Amino acid sequence: DGGITQSPKYLFRKEGQNVTLSCEQNLNHDAMYWYRQDPGQGLRLIYYSQIVNDFQKGDIAEGYSVSREKKESFPLTVTSAQKNPTAFYLCASRGGTWSTEAFFGQGTRLTVV
Amino acid sequence: AQKITQTQPGMFVQEKEAVTLDCTYDTSDPSYGLFWYKQPSSGEMIFLIYQGSYDQQNATEGRYSLNFQKARKSANLVISASQLGDSAMYFCAMREYQISGGGADGLTFGKGTHLIIQP
Numbered sequence: 001d002g003g004i005t006q007s008p009k010y011l012f013r014k015e016g017q018n019v020t021l022s023c024e025q026n027l028n029h030d031a032m033y034w035y036r037q038d039p040g041q042g043l044r045l046i047y048y049s050q051i052v053n054d055f056q057k058g059d060i061a062e063g064y065s066v067s068r069e070k071k072e073s074f075p076l077t078v079t080s081a082q083k084n085p086t087a088f089y090l091c092a093s094r095g096g097t098w099s100t101e102a103f104f105g106q107g108t109r110l111t112v113v
Numbered sequence: 114a115q116k117i118t119q120t121q122p123g124m125f126v127q128e129k130e131a132v133t134l135d136c137t138y139d140t141s142d143p144s145y146g147l148f149w150y151k152q153p154s155s156g157e158m159i160f161l162i163y164q165g166s167y168d169q170q171n172a173t174e175g176r177y178s179l180n181f182q183k184a185r186k187s188a189n190l191v192i193s194a195s196q197l198g199d200s201a202m203y204f205c206a207m208r209e210y211q212i213s214g215g216g217a218d219g220l221t222f223g224k225g226t227h228l229i230i231q232p
Contacts, residue, residue, distance in 0.1 A: 033219050042117070042204055042222030043158075050218060058219055088156060092220075100146055100165070100208075102220060104158035 002027045006091050006105035012113050013078070013085065021076045021108045023091035030095065032074035033102065036060060037088040046089075049074055078110065086112045116140065117205050117223035125229050126195050133180070134190040134226050136205030144210040147188040148220065149179065152202040161203075164188060200230045 004025045013019045025032065031050045035043035045058030049068040063082025068074055074093075078085045088109050092102040118137045126132045138147065149161040164172045164179045172179045180189040192199055206220040 031218070035219075035222075040224070042206075042224045043220070044222070045219040048219050056218070090156075090158060092158075100163045101148075101160050103160070104150075107156040109156075 004091055004093055004103055004105035006089075006108050008108060009106065011108055011110045013110060015112055016080045018077055018079050019085075019110065021078065021089055021091075021110070023074045023076065023105060024072055025074075025091075025093045025103075025105075026072060027093055027095070027103060028071070029093035029103075030071070031093060032068070033092040033094075034058075034064070034066065034074070034076045035090045035092065037090060037107075043090060046076065085110055115223075116221045117207055119205055119223035119226050121226045122224075123227040123229070125231055128197060128230050128232050129194055132192040132195050132199070132228065134192075134203050134205075134228065136188045136190065136223060138186050138188060138205070138207050140186075140207065140209055142209040146208045146210065147179070147181070148206040148208070149177070149188075149190045150204045150206060151199075152204060152225070154201070158204070162190065195230050197230050197232060200228060202227050 007022045033048045034046040037043050044060050046064050047066040049055035055066050055068050065077045090107045091105040094102045116139050145166045147164045151159040162172050162174045162177045162179050164181045171181050176193045178191045202225045204225045205223045
């Protein structure tokens with residue numbers, strides 16, 4: 001089945017640690033995105049990548065880093081510089097330039113303990 | 114200024130009634146797309162319906178329709194004959210295709226409406 005897989009579903013991190021969230025897609029989509037969702041809020045764009053080996057900052061990139069070494073994979077690292085990392089993280093992908101719908105993964109809930 | 118505004122934080126509706134969820138947007142790009150997503154308690158985002166800024170007719174997908182009023186910058190979602198399974202968060206979102214001013218790609222979301230369908 002084609003889709004987007006995020007892992008893990010739940011993640012706990014100690015303060016001061018970096019943690020990496022996985023996002024894999026088998027839809028052959030060029031564009032991939034990371035969003036953050038806080039309770040009672042909509043999604044906010046962290047980073048996006050429109051092609052392999054290229055990515056751009058979104059609205060709230062500070063404290064996060066990404067890589068896009070393969071078309072299928074777009075991992076997100078939450079660094080110790082992110083002051084308030086506890087949130088729900090969603091990965092999405094989209095086909096070509098004129099493709100409309102973005103497909104989302106199931107999300108990763110990150111909690112700092 | 115917010116680009117997507119959803120003014121209804123929560124709504125209670127009787128089963129089988131029609132529901133209208135409000136969404137207004139703000140953009141200077143002539144080419145844009147408007148989306149509605151459903152987010153059940155499990156957290157995944159489920160795509161419901163899409164309306165392009167140049168589309169002449171309102172979009173429809175089964176029980177979902179989008180009431181697109183371009184001059185008013187309004188893109189309300191209408192759910193006909195609501196069902197208990199429609200209870201969820203609903204988000205309106207926009208993508209600006211020309212990205213004037215060097216803005217980022219990706220969707221801009223509203224804060225959502227929590228819809229509860231009562232039996």
